[in-house]
Structures are given as C-alpha cells and as structure tokens.
Amino acid sequence: MIILGGSVASTALLRRYRLPPVLGYLLVGLLIGPFAFQLIKTPDDLHFLSEFGLVFLLFSLGLEFSLAKMTALRKTVFGLGSAQVVLCSLFFWSILHYLLGLSSEASLIIAGALGLSSTAIVTQELTRWSELNSNHGHAAIGILLFQDLAAVLFLILVPALAGTSDNSFSFSIGLILLKGVALFVVMLAVGKWLMPFIFHEISKTRSEELFVMTVLLVALTSAWITHEIGLSMALGAFLAGMMLGESHFKHQIEADIRPFRDILLGLFFVTVGMQLDYQVLLINLHWVVLGSLGIVISKTLMIAILAQWLGKDRSTAIRTGLVLAQGGEFGFALLTLASANHLLEPEAVSLVVAIIVVSIGVTPVLIRYNAQICQRLLPNKPYEAPIPHSTEELAEATSELHDHIIICGFGRVGQTVARFMRKENLPVLALDNDPVRVNEATIGGELIFYGDASSHKLLMAVGLDRAKLVVITVNKNDDSMSILHSIRTHNATVPIVVRTQDDSKLSELKAAGATEVIPEALEGSLMLVTHVMTQMQIPFRRIAKMVQTAREERYQLLHGYFHGAQSQLLDKSGNPLIRLHPVKISDTCYARGKTVREINLIQAQVSIQSVHRGDNEIVMPEDDFILESGDTLLLQGMSDHIEQAESRLFGG
Known part of the structure; x- marks a missing residue:
C-alpha cells in the first residue's frame, strides 16, 4: 500500500508536467526507504519480487527481437558489447586504482559496476519514444544483452577475488558458457516446435484467463531455469520471448504481459531508490555530482568511439553512447555481494550506489533529447534520424510552394490523405515529430520535415500564409488544440480540417478555429450505415441526405451509446464519455x-x-x-x- 500510494501520487504529478515517471519511482523509494522516513525498513525483502519487473521487461523485449534479427545483431552483441565492457571496465579500474589509490580487487568490482548500463530504464525509455527499432536502439540493445552475460561473469568473479569460491574462475566461466549454449539450443527447439502447438491449443479455448496464465507460466519458467543454472533470470526470459517473437501470437502476448511488466518495473525502480542514502548524497554531494558527470561523459565518449570504430556512423555512435551513459541495476547486486565478501567498505558502497542512482535519474532526459544533443555535437553532419531543420532552411526549401496542403502528423491517417492528394497532383507538405518516421518517409520520397507542428516559426517557415488547407491528424486532442491556436494566431482564414478519434472535444475544437472536425468513430459508423442501407436497397440520394444531415447537426444523432461491461467510460484524456x-x-x-x-x-x-x-x-x-x-x-x-x-x- 505504501509503495502503490506513493507511486500513484508521484506518477500523476510527474505526468502533469510531462516528466518521466521513473524519476517519481526513484523519489518514492528514497523517501520511504530505510535512509529517510523508514516506512519500509528492509527493502531486501522486496528485491526478489521487484526482479520480476526485469523478467517481464526482457520477455517483452525478446518478442521484438526474433532469432533472425538477433542473428543480424551478433556482431553488435559480441563485438561491440564485449569491447564496451572491457574498455569501460579498464578505464574505470585505472582511475580508481592509480588515481584514487583503491586496491586492485575493489577497483575491479566498482569498475565492473560502473561499466554496466541499466537494461530496465534504457529499454523502457527507448520503447516510450519509439526508438527501439532505430539504428542506435539496435546497437544499445545488443550491448545490453552482452552486459547481462558480463554481469554473470562479474558475480562469479567476486567470490573468486575474496577467496571463497570452491571452483577456479576459469572452470566457472567455462561451465557458465557451456550451460548458456545448452540452454539456447533447448530454448530454440522448444520455441520452434512446442510453444506454437501449446499456444495454438490454448487459443482454441477462447479463454483470456487461460491464455494470460500460459504466458505468465512460460515467462516465469524460462526465468526459473536460467536462475537454477546460475545465469540471469532476465536472460532466460529474453530467450523465451525471442522464441515466441516469430509466432502470430506475438502481439496478443505482448498486450497481456504489459500490465505485469509496468507494475513490477515500477516496484523495481522504487527498490532502486531505496538504495540511495540521502545523507551520503548530501555529505559527498560534490563527489556524487563529479562521479555522475564523469560516468555519463566518459561512457558516452568511449561507446561512441567504439561504435564508430566498429562501423556505425557518427550520429548512431553518439546516440548509442548517450543512451548507455548511466550505471546499471546489476551494479547494485555486484556491490552488495562485494560488501558481503568484505572486498568493499560500506561507505564506498553507499557512495558508488549514489553515483549510479543519480546517473540513472538523468537517463530519461538523455534518451528523450539524444537527437537534439547529437545535433548540437554534429551541427553540419546529417545522420539517419532526421533532425529539426532551421527555419531558414525550411523557408528556402518550401519557398516555391503555393496553395499547398500542410499535414500536421504523418501517421497512417496523414499518409492516406497525402496519397489521395498526390493522385490529384495537389502539392502536399507534412510535419511530424517522430524522427524514425520522418527519416523513412523522406527516403520514400515524401516532402516531410521534422518538428513540432504547434511552433508558429515552423508553420510560417513551411508557408502557412500561402497554404490552401491545413489537415491536423495527430492522436491527442490537446496537441490538436495547441496546433489550432498557433495557426489561428497567425492565419485566421486558412481552412483547417481536424481528425479526432471521437466527438468528446468536437465543440472545443470548433470554437478554437477548426473548419471541420472529423471524428473517426462516428465517420466509421456513418460509412457502415451507408453500406447497410445500400444493401437494403434504400435509394442512394436518401442515404446521402441522411448522412449529410447527421454531419450538419454535428453528429447529434450519433452522440452517446449504450455502455456494456467492457465499455470505457472515459476518453483517452480521462474525461467522461x-x-x-x-x-x-x-x-x-x-x-x-x-x-x-x-x-x-x-x-x-x-x-x-x-x-x-x-x-x-x-x-x-x-x-x-x-x-x-x-x-x-x-x-x-x-x-x-x-x-x-x-x-x-x-x-x-
């Protein structure tokens, strides 16, 4: 109750200011943990449960990376991934051992903890901003997968350094590698022949409950197997997801696993926040700030240099470095184990934990603005993900356009509008804030520019004063309203057609200056009515008149409907329907x-x-x-x- 209450309050507050909810989870953990208000005095009791957040995260991530895609990423995983772990660990070890005077063993453990990155937050934020399948997203995931393997090796290394391990280090490494290969072969066979048969039989029952239970069983069983043989639970879950990634049940599985993943990931980040001792943070604030900056800057540079050296273009290399610039959650386990084996002093552990937590805290911002940061670092270098053009460049590129159509939002609806306009040889220009989509559309020959369509400078640069029509197709009504206000501030006469998903904001959009508002759900209903009445042999003129009347009356006839048990009573903005x-x-x-x-x-x-x-x-x-x-x-x-x-x- 304490964790959920704090998480709900912090997430709601941060959502209002459009800040990453991860920061709220970390703050909640800090406040309720053993170092602040002590509402939860033994966070270790929650550690095992919170680790399931990583299990479900890696399982859903595996669904996105089929065997074929992973085969294509093998050079990134084993080439770039191994080079990153070795280089970063050596760099941090040298700093800690030679400059700060720590022992070789202590330096190696801390270096390993700092060299690893956060699988949880990187994957979550890349997914949030639709960059998981970008070039730098693939590179980051490949490196993170190798880091999961390296984390196991570091965990084996700690008892060996302390002299408490029963086996030699080389024997342990060889055994782990053998187990990993055997597990991969078994999972490959199970995923290819057994899993499709099981899910096919389960789907025949038409039972959502049975399907969800089967998904949970598969994810947790794979995690348990890898845990039992001494590997990471998250690695087993990833392999299971990867084996199911090529099945036609993939999207249903992903939808069913998402609630468990998101809730348990929130719990995971709360437990991360509990690791932070605010007194250590305040007393050593200068060291924490310097350490966090040092990690972020040095890891960004090292990963960017390695990525470019191994064949990535410069922009992809820099963005990969920015994405992986933080410390990781596996570092906490490594530091805890080292402290238990008396290789590190508790004060040193607390300080390094504070540095890692702070670096994790700034990661959402780095990932959100990695394109803009890269643009600043490479102002004259074009790269695969389009960057915002200067208004001067846009004005020059669109100076010859007159009586053109500006489409704000180039998703499926915007692209459909553009295709029909091109058939009539009408000039079309699009604006979108998804860099991957802009890049692909540009390569495909579309006249599209990256940027926020509510920016009046951007609108004026693409010729708003010369446009014949503006079409707004973005998903969120609040974004549509912002674009409308910006357009009407500078052009009171241009016709504006707004697409919405329902009619909940129809009057407000009309009042804000929309010439026409097209609610998808209601227009779909009218289209269906047209076909039904045509099949009933009702004269087409009568049908057209009825449909036109419904539109002229602002869909009054279609407003409201009988709600069932499965109906949503709120729209996507949280307003009642x-x-x-x-x-x-x-x-x-x-x-x-x-x-x-x-x-x-x-x-x-x-x-x-x-x-x-x-x-x-x-x-x-x-x-x-x-x-x-x-x-x-x-x-x-x-x-x-x-x-x-x-x-x-x-x-x-």
Whole structure:
C-alpha cells in the first residue's frame, strides 16, 4: 500500500508536467526507504519480487527481437558489447586504482559496476519514444544483452577475488558458457516446435484467463531455469520471448504481459531508490555530482568511439553512447555481494550506489533529447534520424510552394490523405515529430520535415500564409488544440480540417478555429450505415441526405451509446464519455404525471432523446409533453449527470 500510494501520487504529478515517471519511482523509494522516513525498513525483502519487473521487461523485449534479427545483431552483441565492457571496465579500474589509490580487487568490482548500463530504464525509455527499432536502439540493445552475460561473469568473479569460491574462475566461466549454449539450443527447439502447438491449443479455448496464465507460466519458467543454472533470470526470459517473437501470437502476448511488466518495473525502480542514502548524497554531494558527470561523459565518449570504430556512423555512435551513459541495476547486486565478501567498505558502497542512482535519474532526459544533443555535437553532419531543420532552411526549401496542403502528423491517417492528394497532383507538405518516421518517409520520397507542428516559426517557415488547407491528424486532442491556436494566431482564414478519434472535444475544437472536425468513430459508423442501407436497397440520394444531415447537426444523432461491461467510460484524456441510458417510469416515480419542463433535466445537463410508450416512439419530446407510468425515457449525458437525472425522476 505504501509503495502503490506513493507511486500513484508521484506518477500523476510527474505526468502533469510531462516528466518521466521513473524519476517519481526513484523519489518514492528514497523517501520511504530505510535512509529517510523508514516506512519500509528492509527493502531486501522486496528485491526478489521487484526482479520480476526485469523478467517481464526482457520477455517483452525478446518478442521484438526474433532469432533472425538477433542473428543480424551478433556482431553488435559480441563485438561491440564485449569491447564496451572491457574498455569501460579498464578505464574505470585505472582511475580508481592509480588515481584514487583503491586496491586492485575493489577497483575491479566498482569498475565492473560502473561499466554496466541499466537494461530496465534504457529499454523502457527507448520503447516510450519509439526508438527501439532505430539504428542506435539496435546497437544499445545488443550491448545490453552482452552486459547481462558480463554481469554473470562479474558475480562469479567476486567470490573468486575474496577467496571463497570452491571452483577456479576459469572452470566457472567455462561451465557458465557451456550451460548458456545448452540452454539456447533447448530454448530454440522448444520455441520452434512446442510453444506454437501449446499456444495454438490454448487459443482454441477462447479463454483470456487461460491464455494470460500460459504466458505468465512460460515467462516465469524460462526465468526459473536460467536462475537454477546460475545465469540471469532476465536472460532466460529474453530467450523465451525471442522464441515466441516469430509466432502470430506475438502481439496478443505482448498486450497481456504489459500490465505485469509496468507494475513490477515500477516496484523495481522504487527498490532502486531505496538504495540511495540521502545523507551520503548530501555529505559527498560534490563527489556524487563529479562521479555522475564523469560516468555519463566518459561512457558516452568511449561507446561512441567504439561504435564508430566498429562501423556505425557518427550520429548512431553518439546516440548509442548517450543512451548507455548511466550505471546499471546489476551494479547494485555486484556491490552488495562485494560488501558481503568484505572486498568493499560500506561507505564506498553507499557512495558508488549514489553515483549510479543519480546517473540513472538523468537517463530519461538523455534518451528523450539524444537527437537534439547529437545535433548540437554534429551541427553540419546529417545522420539517419532526421533532425529539426532551421527555419531558414525550411523557408528556402518550401519557398516555391503555393496553395499547398500542410499535414500536421504523418501517421497512417496523414499518409492516406497525402496519397489521395498526390493522385490529384495537389502539392502536399507534412510535419511530424517522430524522427524514425520522418527519416523513412523522406527516403520514400515524401516532402516531410521534422518538428513540432504547434511552433508558429515552423508553420510560417513551411508557408502557412500561402497554404490552401491545413489537415491536423495527430492522436491527442490537446496537441490538436495547441496546433489550432498557433495557426489561428497567425492565419485566421486558412481552412483547417481536424481528425479526432471521437466527438468528446468536437465543440472545443470548433470554437478554437477548426473548419471541420472529423471524428473517426462516428465517420466509421456513418460509412457502415451507408453500406447497410445500400444493401437494403434504400435509394442512394436518401442515404446521402441522411448522412449529410447527421454531419450538419454535428453528429447529434450519433452522440452517446449504450455502455456494456467492457465499455470505457472515459476518453483517452480521462474525461467522461457521453452515454445513453434507459429509465422506466413507474407508478411511484416523482416524474409520473409531470411535464418535461417540470422535471427540468436540462439543469442536470441531460437530454431526453426519446420516449417509448407502448409501440410508439416520441423523438425529442416537447416541453409540455406529460410523462406517464410505463414510459421508457432514453436519457443522453455523462455518467454522473445521468445519475443525478435518475434521482430527479424517481425522487424529485
């Protein structure tokens, strides 16, 4: 309850300011942990449970990386990954041993902890910003996979350095490698022949509960197997996900695993925050800041140099370095084990943990703005992910365009609009803030530019004052509203067509300056009605008139619907949706014998769409219409307003 309560409050607050929720989890862990308010005094009790967050994260990550894709990444995993671990570890070992005077053993353990990066936060943030399948995303994932293997080797190394290991280090390494190869072969066979058969049989039952349980069983079983043979649980989960990544159940599995992954990952980051002793942070603030900056800068440089040396282009190399610049969660386990074996002093462990946590804390910002940072470092160097053009360059590139169409948002809808416009030889220009999409569309011959479509400078640079039409196709109503305000501030006359997913913000968008608002859900309904009525041989002119009337009345006929148990009562912005709800008037109702005016449902912001009396239907009854016992009223409004209207009808 403490963890969930703190997580809900912090995540809600950070979402409001568009900050990464990971920072909230870390802060919650710091506050409730043993070093602050001590609401949870023994965070080690939560460690094993929180590790399942990594298990489900790596399982879902494996779904994205099929065997074929991993084969293509083998040079990155074993070439770039091994080079990164060796170079970073040697660099940090040299600094710690020769400059700071630590022992060879202590220097090697801390160097190993600092050389590893955070699989959890890097994967989560890359997925969040749709960069997982970019060039630098593939490079980062390849390096992280090797780091997971290296973490196992470092964990074996600690007892060997302390002299408490029963086996020689070389024997242990050889045994681990043998187990890893055997596990990979077994998982490959199971994934190819057994798993498709199992999921095919499970899917025949049409039971969501059974399907979810099977997914959980597969993920946890694979993690348990690798844990039992001395490897990382997360590595086993990744292999299981990879084997299922080529099946046609992939997307359903990913959807089912996501709630478990996100909740347990939140718990994982809370336990990371519990590792931070704020007193150590305050007393050694200068060392923590210097150490965090040193890690971020040095790892960025080393990874970028290695990546470019091994064939990556300069921009991909720099962005990979920025993505992997932090310390990692495996470093905590390594430091804890070293402390238990008396290789490190508790004060040194606390200081290094503080440095790693701070470096993890700044990672969401580095990943979010890695393209912009790279642009600053390489101002004259074009690279695979498009960067925002200067307004001067945009103005020059679009100076010859007149009476063109500007499409804000180049997803599936925007691309469909562009294709039809090109068929009519109409000039089209698109703006989008997804660098991967912009890059692919540019290569495909589209006239598209990277940037925020709500920026008035960007809009003016692409010729807003000369445009014949603006089409807004972005997913979020708040973004559409921002773009509308920016356009109308500088051009009050250009027609603007706005696409929305529903009609929840239709009036607001119209008031903000939209010429036409097209709700996808309602237009889809009208299209379906058109086909149904055509099949019923109703004259096309009559159909077209009915559809046009519905549009002219702002889809009033389509507003609201009967909600079932599976229906969502809130839109994506968290606002209640309009719904339809039937209410039957009985002999004891207050409304019996009253007129529509007397019950005054308008005050409750609810309208009576129709009254069913026997076999008759009275649509939109007049104010002097008298309600009788047995009438069924069809109310339209939001859920809480309908509840108020029901109370008025029944009790007055």
